[in-house]
Amino acid sequence: MRKIILSFTFYAFFSLILYAQNIKFEEYELANGIHVILHQDHTAPVVTTGVMYHVGSKNEEVGRSGFAHFFEHLLFEGSPNIKRGEWSKIVSSNGGTNNANTTSDRTYYYETFPSNNLQLxxxxxxxxxxxxxxxxxxxxxQREVVKEEKRLNMDSRPYGNLLTALQENLFTKHPYRWTTIGSMEDINQAQLSEFKDFFKKYYTTSNTTLVVAGDFDKDQATDWIHTYFGSIPKSTTPQSKFAQEDPITDPKESTYKDPNIQLPAYLFAYRVPGYRDKESYALSMLSNYLSGGKSSVLYKKLVDRDKKALEVAAINLGLEDYGIFAFFAIPMGMSTKDILKQDIDLEIKKLQTDLISDEDYKKLQNMIENQFVNKNANIQGIASSLATYHVLYGDTHLINQEIDIYRSITKENLREAAKKYLKPNQRVIINYLPEKK
Incomplete structure (x- = not known):
């Protein structure tokens, strides 16, 4: 019986992987430039309508940070046909859910309804x-809403400004140097006309990707899409050019103070390629190898065995133009920054010198495949992935092919990525310290 159960579990998992690799979709452009992606799945009677705009915090002007995230909130205020405060009420009263999110590179809105409410x-x-x-x-x-969000999620939360510290120190020219939520001073000083100009510039038909995923009739959906979106006048967003960063060739160290913490944290960060680059996939695998779960290299060594760290992580944060690879550690007991740095550097040196074992490589591949399956395990996830692959990667087909890129990364590729990007002279060390009150 146990063999049967195990076989069934393996079959189910393998089927999920195959399904995730063969997500069928159609895509086309309306005459006004809106890109449309359709994915039918009649498994459950639900449908997600998602719209992704290729605008994020990197598109903001100096002194006017936070606009992209602000619009995530502002565009729930309504329209001539949807009264102020009614947006979420309409969704919930029709059995649906909705949300939105913003990154440095894009803004995404979506609703998930019972399939008979796709038109809505x-x-x-x-x-x-x-x-x-x-x-x-x-x-x-929305100014007050965003201020409260920043207070709760960043300014009042222990270690809430870690990303702020990273971006401020890794970037000096590119607008990645400020966080998505931006500066409240910038938002306070912005005039109504500036918000209108931002919408006019970036919320254009050429900057819009519409995804419909789930249980729907394709012909009917196509008619509705042409009715509601095809009739919007054509508009274009000018091509953006962003300042390029100079390579980091000398180590840098800085200090960031947080009044909400009692224990310091140390960040050892590197600027790496954006996620379109194949080497970014290798770096993601390295981060999983180093700190993906309690059996990972750094956790077993620094947290479990030697008790030198309360927490430790290696993160590859993918962005469109660049990426951030960062080690994060909170010391425990008598551990110091230098002790943690020495242990982390030792593991980096091993990666740069030796190939990981066959067993660890297989485990790493299994972990990546599991993450890939989970990302596309439901309709909302598939809708988001389809939009993301088109807008940020320039290739919707990666929803089926990306797992093959990961599988093509060899142990030698991992070693070369570590040698190329995790050099001590390319590192920024951030001392994230308690601020004494």
Whole structure:
């Protein structure tokens, strides 16, 4: 019986991988430039309507940070046909859920409804693009909402500004040097006309990708898409050019103070390629090898065995133009920054010198495949992935092919990525310290 159960579990897992690698979709462009992606799945009677705009915090002007994230909030204020405060009520009263999120590179809005409400989802998202209400009442209201979000998630949370410290120190020219939520001073000083100009510049048909995923009739969906989105006048977003960073050739060290912590943290960070680069895949695998779970190299050594760290992590944060590879450690007992750095450097040196074992490599591949399956395990995840691969990677087909890129990364590739990007002279060390009150 146990063999049967194990065989069934393996078969189910293998089937999931095969399914994840063969997500069928169609894509085309409307006459006005909106890119449309359709994925049908009749497994459950739900459908997700998602719209991704290729605008994030990197598109903001110096002195006006936080605009992209602010619009994530502002565009729930309504339209001439959706009263202020009614957006989420309409969604929930029709059995749906909705949300939005912003990164440095894009903004994404979505609704998931019972499949008989696809038309409602398409209409609502077209209202957001066609004629949202952007007025002083909405701006003033959302200013306070964003301020509270920043207070709760960053300024009042222990270690809440780790990403702020990383971006400020790894980037000096590129707009990745500020976080997505931006500066509250910038938001406070911005005028209503500036918000309207930002919408006009970036919420254009040429900058829009619409995804419909789930249980729907393709012909009917196509008609509704042409009705609600195809009739929006064509508009274009100018091509953005971003300042390039000079290579880091000398080590740098800085200090960031956090009044919400009692224990210091240390960051050892490197600027690496963006996620379109194949080497970024190797770096993601290295981060999983070093700290992906309690059986990982750094956790077993520094936390479990030697008790030198309370927490430790190696993270490869993918961005469109660059990436961030960072080690994070909170010391335990008598451990110091130098002790943690020495142990982390030792593991980096091993990666740069020796190939990982066959057993560790197989384990790493299994971990990556599991993450890949989980990312596309439901309709909302598939919709988000389809939009992301088109907008940020320039290739929607990666939803089926990306796992093959990971599988093609050899142990030698891992070693070369460590040698090329994790050099001591290319490192920024950040002492993230308690601020004495």
């Amino acid at each position: 989802g398409l209409w609502m998202e077209s209202e957001r693009l066609r004629h949202p209400i952007i007025n002083q009442i909405g701006v003033d209201t």
